[in-house]
Amino acid sequence: MTDGSASARRPSTFAEKLNRLFEVMHPVGAGPFSTREIAARVKEQGGSISPAYLSELRNGIKTSPTLDRVIQLAQAFGVSAGYFTDPEVAARVDAELDKIEARHRDLHLIELAERTASLDDGDRAALASLVEAHLQKRRQARGDGASS
Numbered sequence: 001m002t003d004g005s006a007s008a009r010r011p012s013t014f015a016e017k018l019n020r021l022f023e024v025m026h027p028v029g030a031g032p033f034s035t036r037e038i039a040a041r042v043k044e045q046g047g048s049i050s051p052a053y054l055s056e057l058r059n060g061i062k063t064s065p066t067l068d069r070v071i072q073l074a075q076a077f078g079v080s081a082g083y084f085t086d087p088e089v090a091a092r093v094d095a096e097l098d099k100i101e102a103r104h105r106d107l108h109l110i111e112l113a114e115r116t117a118s119l120d121d122g123d124r125a126a127l128a129s130l131v132e133a134h135l136q137k138r139r140q141a142r143g144d145g146a147s148s
Contacts, residue, residue, distance in 0.1 A: 010094050015060040017084055021077045022058070024097045028104065038076050047072035 011017045022032045033041075035051040035058065042049045049069055056062040057073075065073070067081075074081040082089030116124065 010090070013060065014063055014065070014084055015058055017090070018058055018073065020094075020097060021073075021079065021083075024101050024104070025077045025079070038073070041076040042072045045072065045075055047075075049073070 011020045022038070026032050035054040039049050039051045039054055047068070049072060053062065054073075057065060070084050071081045074083060079093050080089050083093040084090075116127065119127065
């Protein structure tokens with residue numbers, strides 16, 4: 001769900017919802033939290049969950065965590081526990097996650113623009129050539145061959 005189509009299909013299983021939180025709920029400029037980091041957050045907040053159990057939840061091996069664990073995980077990510085249990089709350093949280101995801105994308109674009117601006121003219125031209133070659137391959141793979 002990182003292709004910008006998050007709102008097209010909402011996560012429905014516990015694992016999908018949990019993985020979406022991992023994908024989106026991290027500090028700006030940082031990558032997603034690891035299972036160990038979230039397990040540590042749960043512990044800091046007085047709960048207990050092992051990285052192995054958390055991994056099983058993320059992979060859909062375990063599908064019915066206790067209410068206490070649902071609450072602990074929601075608190076670790078700073079969302080309502082209703083995200084996992086109530087469709088109306090899930091819809092509201094997903095809308096907020098969409099906004100956060102868009103901000104992350106925007107910041108990545110800004111960072112890319114800043115890095116590109118620091119290149120000399122020759123390097124910028126080489127980068128533009130690489131990007132155009134990549135886009136051409138994508139157009140050919142889609143079979144449209146037309147410029148976009």
